[in-house]
Amino acid sequence: MRKQTFAFSILASSLLIAACSTGQALENNQSSVDRQTAVNVGDDSGDSSTDESQSSSPSAEISTEQASQIATDLLGGTIEKVDRDVEDGVTVYEVELYSGQEDFDVDIDVATGDILNIDGNLLEAExxxxxxxxxxxxxxxxxxxTGLADIAQxxxxxxxQSxxxxxxxxxxxxDTDIVIDANSGDVYSMDTSIATKGADAFKDANLMPRSELESILVEQFGEDLTIKDLDLDRENGKFMYEVEIxxxxxxxxxxxxAENGTLLEQEIDD
Incomplete structure (x- = not known):
């Protein structure tokens, strides 16, 4: 009878140990699952951070090479310099180029590639x-x-962008500038003095028109001549044209x- 009781005790102890082992295994497995879940959540969080970083990154910008290409496609010529600057709150590339014996400064929007402003006479461009x-x-x-007869420049x-x-x-x-829209013909701006001054100043003068002045200069300097600047001045009551060619x-x-076309001074500009 004692042997049976002892055997039963051993069997009960074995079952108890097995149950504890099984419980521990289940607990370990659950911990592993929890840890894996935490890792997965961390991965999702990392992806979200990446997505957020990508969504908040600045939009694509054109390169200096693209800006240079935009400028030369429009004007021709050769690039001299490209700088990055901010004009009126807009980041731009300032492209300097030489085309058709004229220097140009071209402002190009870094974000869009749009040309905003061009400084330089486009009539001279290549x-x-x-x-x-x-x-x-x-x-x-x-x-x-304006009521004025001749164009100085x-x-x-x-x-x-116009x-x-x-x-x-x-x-x-x-102050004799007038700015005219090149597509509509509307007056963009005009110096206030231009409509009230100018014409009266020539009342008693017998001035040579620009066309005649150009003919005289062509005779002296040849057909390959361009007037870059023309100003009218008066000294001691005598009218003179100051001309850059x-x-x-x-x-x-x-x-x-300015009355008879006589060349009074000549200087080579280096």
Missing amino acids: NTIDVSISKEEAEDIARNQ IELEMKN YVYDIEMLSIDD IADNVRYELVVD
């Missing part, structure tokens, strides 16, 4: 710019608006009698 109003039509509009530029003619009327007054790739500064 490539022709397509606008609705011709140079001659713009000159006629300027004459009608006309340039085609881009301001605030092509405009910047025209300086021939006058002894320094390029002839055969040489830049000259001239002073010419």
